Amino acid sequence: MKRIAIIFLTVFSIAGCNPKKIETKHSVNGQITKEFVSQIMVEYQTNKFNTLVISSYGGLEEAAIELADFIHENKIKVTAKNVCMSSCAMYILPSGSSSYVMDDTLVAFHPSVISFEEFIDMSQVPTSRQSYLKNSYASIYRFHEIHSIDNTLVKRALDVLTPLCVNDVSNPMNLRLQYSFWIPDKKNLEKHGYIFLGYWPENRQEAEALVSLRIKPGVEWVFGQGEKKIENNEITKLAFRSICNE
Numbered sequence: 001m002k003r004i005a006i007i008f009l010t011v012f013s014i015a016g017c018n019p020k021k022i023e024t025k026h027s028v029n030g031q032i033t034k035e036f037v038s039q040i041m042v043e044y045q046t047n048k049f050n051t052l053v054i055s056s057y058g059g060l061e062e063a064a065i066e067l068a069d070f071i072h073e074n075k076i077k078v079t080a081k082n083v084c085m086s087s088c089a090m091y092i093l094p095s096g097s098s099s100y101v102m103d104d105t106l107v108a109f110h111p112s113v114i115s116f117e118e119f120i121d122m123s124q125v126p127t128s129r130q131s132y133l134k135n136s137y138a139s140i141y142r143f144h145e146i147h148s149i150d151n152t153l154v155k156r157a158l159d160v161l162t163p164l165c166v167n168d169v170s171n172p173m174n175l176r177l178q179y180s181f182w183i184p185d186k187k188n189l190e191k192h193g194y195i196f197l198g199y200w201p202e203n204r205q206e207a208e209a210l211v212s213l214r215i216k217p218g219v220e221w222v223f224g225q226g227e228k229k230i231e232n233n234e235i236t237k238l239a240f241r242s243i244c245n246e
Contacts, residue, residue, distance in 0.1 A: 023050060023051055024047065024048070024049040024050055024051065025049055025051045025052075025053050025079075026040070026043055026044070026047065026049040026051070026052055026053070027052075027053040027054075027055075027081070028040060028052065028053070028054050028055070028056075029054075029055040029056065030055075030056060031056065031057065031058070031059040032056055032058060032059025032060055032063050032064045032067070032087050032088060032092070033059055033060055033063055034060070034063050034066075036059065036063065036067075037063050037064075037066050037067040037070075040052070040067060040070075041067075041070055044070075044074065044076075049076070050075075050076060050077060051076065051077040051078070051079060052071065052076050052077070052078050052079070052092075052096070053079045053081050054078065054079070054080060054081065054084060054088060054092060054093075055080070055081045055082045055083055055084070056083065056084060056085070056088040056092075057083055057085045057086065057088070058085045058086025058087045058088055058089075058110060059086070059087055059088075060087065061087050061090075061091070061112065061113055061136065061140070062136065062139065063087075064087035064088065064090070064091040064092055065087075065091050065139050065140065065143055067091075067092055067095075068091040068092050068094075068095035068143060069095070069143075071092065071095045071096055072095045072097075072146065072147075075097045076096060076097060077096045077097050077098045077099075077100070078092060078093050078095065078096030078098075078099050078100070079096075079100045079101075079102060080093050080099075080100070080101045080102065080105050080107055080196075081102045081105055082102075082104070082105055082106070082214065083105065083106045083107075083214045084101070084105065084106070084107045085106065085107070085108045085109075085110065085181060086108075086109070086110040086181075087110075089107045089108060089109055090109060090110075090112060090154060091143060093107065093196065094147055094149065094193075094194050094195075094196075095143075095147065098197060099194075099195065099196050099197060100196070100197045100198045101196050101197070101198040101199045101200060102198060102199060103198075103199045104199070104210060104213060105198075105199060105210075106183075106210050106211060106213070106214040106215070107183070107196065107200075108181040108182060108183050108221070109153075109154070109157060109181065109182045109183075109184065110157070110161075110180075110181055110182075111154075111157040111158050111161065111175075111177075112140060112154045112155075112157065113133065113136040113137065113140060113173075114136075114137055114140050114141070114151060114154060114155055115154060115155055115156075115157045115158045116158070116173050117133075117137060117155070118155075119158070119236060120133070120173070144193075147193065148193050149192060149193035149194065150191070150192040150193050152192065153184065153188070153189070153192040153194070157182060158175070158177075158236050159236055160179070160182050160222055160225055161177045161178065161179045161180070161181070161182055161222065162177060162178035162179055162236075163175045163176070163177055163178075163236050164176045164177065164178055164242070164244070165242040165243060165244040165245075166242065166243055166244060167244050176244050178220060179220045179221050179222045180219050180220060180221055181219075181221045181222075182221065182222045182223075182225075183201065183207050183211075183221065183222070183223045183224070184224065184225065185223070185224040185225070186200045186202075188224075188225060201223070203223075204223045204224070207223045
C-alpha cells in the first residue's frame with residue numbers, strides 16, 4: 001500500500017511540472033494605424049494573451065512592422081479571421097510564433113514600399129521623402145531577414161498587379177493598377193518563406209467564392225502565378241512614365 005502511494009505521488013509530481021499552457025486570445029478588427037497598434041500593446045501589458053486574432057484590410061506599413069516586431073519579441077501566435085490583407089498579410093500574420101488562417105478567411109497581398117524601389121529615381125524625390133523611403137526599405141528588409149522571408153515575392157507585386165499609369169506625378173507611388181490585390185498560391189508562398197497553417201484556396205474557383213464573401217463586386221484581382229516567370233517588368237517601367245487621364 002505504501003509503495004502504491006509513493007508511485008502515485010511521483011506521477012502526480014511529474015505531471016504537475018509541465019502543466020498544459022492555456023490559450024488566451026485577444027481579438028482585433030480594423031485598419032492598422034499607430035493607434036491600433038498602441039491599443040494592442042496596452043492590452044498585452046494588462047492581459048498577457050498568447051494568441052492575437054486579427055481581421056484587417058491593411059493599413060500603414062510602418063505600424064504593421066512595429067506590431068510584427070512586438071508579436072515576434074513576445075512569441076505571440078497570430079490567427080487571421082475573415083480577412084487579412086496588405087500589411088496584415090505581409091507583416092503581422094507571418095510574425096507570429098505560429099501563423100494560422102481560419103476557414104473562409106481571405107489573405108491577400110498588395111504592393112509594398114519595396115515594390116517601388118527599382119522604379120523610383122531618388123534624385124527626383126524630395127529630401128524629406130527620401131529619408132522616409134530609405135528608413136522604410138531598411139525596416140522591411142530587416143523584417144524579412146528576421147523571419148527568413150525571400151522578399152522577391154513582394155518586390156515583384158507590381159509586375160503581377162500590372163500598373164497602368166501614375167495618378168499623381170508628384171507621387172510616383174500613387175499608381176493605377178489593373179488588379180487590386182493578389183492571392184499567391186500556397187506552394188509559391190512557402191517557397192518564399194511564408195508558412196501559413198490552416199485554410200488556403202487551392203484554385204481560382206475556391207478563391208472566387210472566398211473573395212465574393214469579403215470584397216465588393218467589380219474588383220479585379222489575381223490568383224496564383226506559381227512558378228510562372230513574370231514578363232511585365234517593361235510594362236511596369238512604362239507605367240511610371242505615363243500620366244493617367246481621367
